[in-house]
Structure formats: C-alpha cells, structure tokens
Amino acid sequence: MPSLTNTLTSNVPLKLGAGVTTEQGYAAAQGCAVNLLTQVKAALGDLDKVVRVVRLGGFVNSAPDYLDGPKVLNGASDLMVTAFGDKGRHARTTVGVASLPADAAVEVEGIFEVS
Numbered sequence: 223m224p225s226l227t228n229t230l231t232s233n234v235p236l237k238l239g240a241g242v243t244t245e246q247g248y249a250a251a252q253g254c255a256v257n258l259l260t261q262v263k264a265a266l267g268d269l270d271k272v273v274r275v276v277r278l279g280g281f282v283n284s285a286p287d288y289l290d291g292p293k294v295l296n297g298a299s300d301l302m303v304t305a306f307g308d309k310g311r312h313a314r315t316t317v318g319v320a321s322l323p324a325d326a327a328v329e330v331e332g333i334f335e336v337s
Contacts (some may be wrong), residue, residue, distance in 0.1 A: 238318075239288030245328050246247060246292075251280065251297030252326060254330035258298075273335040275302045275312040281329040284318040291316045298330045 238247045255278075263269050280295035282288075293318045302310035322329050 228326075236325070236327060237283050237285050237288070238291070238294060238327060239285035244290045244293050245296035247282065247327055248297035250326075250328040251294050251330060252301050254280075254328055255298035255301040255332075256320050258330060259301075259330045266336060269305070272306060272309065273337050274309045275306060276333040276335050277313045277315075278302065278333075279317045279331045280314070281322055282316060283322045283327050284324070288318060291318045294328060295330070297328075298308075302332075333336050 236242045238244065242250075258327070259269065262272065266272070278295070278298055280298060282291040282294050284291060295314060299312070299314055302312060304310070
C-alpha cells in the first residue's frame with residue numbers, strides 16, 4: 223500500500239492549559255491539517271489520489287495537568303472528515319508533551335493511502 227507521511231507544526235506559541243485554550247489548540251490542529259493536505263497535494267498533484275487517511279498522530283505542547291489533548295486533535299480529525307468524507311476517518315494517537323520545536327502548541331503527522 224503506497225503511503226505518504228509528513229509532520230507539520232502550527233505557529234501558535236505557548237502551552238495548552240497554560241496560556242492557550244482548548245479552542246485555540248483545536249484551531250491550531252486544523253491549521254496543521256491544512257498544511258498537511260497542502261503537502262499531500264504538492265506531492266501527489268491532486269487530492270483525488272488519496273484513497274484514505276490511515277492515521278493521524280498528534281503532539282500537544284501542554285501543561286502537566288492538561289488532559290484535553292484529544293479535544294485539541296479533533297481539529298485535525300474533523301478537517302480530514304470534512305475534506306474526504308468517510309475516506310477521512312482514521313486511527314489516531316494524541317500525546318501530551320513538555321515542549322515542541324519552535325514552541326509550537328500542536329504538531330500533527332499523517333499517513334495516507336494513495337493511488
């Protein structure tokens with residue numbers, strides 16, 4: 223099965239639960255998903271070549287007591303379903319981390335099955 227993997231970050235600084243709200247994190251995850259789809263389109267030439275979204279993985283730069291990381295990553299997941307319908311439904315992991323490169327709030331990686 224051909225696949226394409228890419229990791230992109232948002233540009234929203236600070237930590238979820240310590241300066242960044244869940245709603246802002248959701249928007250940052252959506253932005254990551256848009257960036258991810260931009261890279262998929264650049265690599266394939268056409269998003270119609272996406273057979274399905276296999277998996278999204280997300281890292282949430284969060285305060286130690288922040289437990290809503292999955293709600294943040296829903297921003298990316300919801301966008302994939304909006305973009306691809308049932309082909310956008312996928313497996314997902316969400317991990318809270320102490321820091322991310324460039325002090326990003328959210329990082330999203332994706333694996334896509336392509337034709």
